[in-house]
Amino acid sequence: MLHIVDDEEVLRDALLWLAKSRNIAAKTYASGEAFLTHLESGWHFAQEGDCLLLDVRMAELSGTALFDILSARQLTQRLPVIFLTGHGDVPMAVDSLKRGAFDFFEKPFNDNALMDRVQEALQMSLQAGAAFVVQTRLNTLSQREREVLELILLGKMNKNIADELGISMRTVEVHRANIFDKMQIKSAVELAGLLK
Secondary structure, three states: OEEEEOOOHHHHHHHHHHHHHOOOOEEEEOOHHHHHHHHHOOOOOOOOOOEEEEEOOOOOOOHHHHHHHHHHOOOOOOOOEEEEEOOOOHHHHHHHHHOOOOEEEEOOOOHHHHHHHHHHHHHHHHHHHHHHHHHHHHOOOOHHHHHHHHHHHOOOOHHHHHHHHOOOHHHHHHHHHHHHHHHOOOOHHHHHHHOO
16 A cells, blocks of 8 residues: 655545556545544554655655654655655755665656655565564564474474474474464475475
């Protein structure tokens, strides 16, 4: 989902149309506050990834202030930010990129170049989301389950794992079943693919 935050209605409408011409789902917000309210109202990341097109200069909550909030919440990997500005300069662009912005476009911009970068940002968001899900599942494993998981990834059989860890083969089977359940997979091959 492309989130367009700009205080100019004409530009929001043009960007919405441009996104739809590329089959990119999009939603517009008239201010940084409106987007923040949406974010804090139980918003969930889109399955197809998310990207934020953000105007630098807006009344009250500026684009850079909103970006700082998102950075502090560690959201900019899953929600890459592309800045748009009619008043940008090279130092501002360099500073934004150093602080983790995905890109920086000056108005007027090339429509195709902008939408190409939006699609790249959505892909990055999708990958970051998948990595987040895997890490969340890994965090549910106990220390012993992590030890068993490491040995499964090395291709060891249950009997070898039991011998190496000094536990019964039945205990290894229980840990293996718990790992597969928590990681939402059905085989060691799937596990290896998930953690590659």
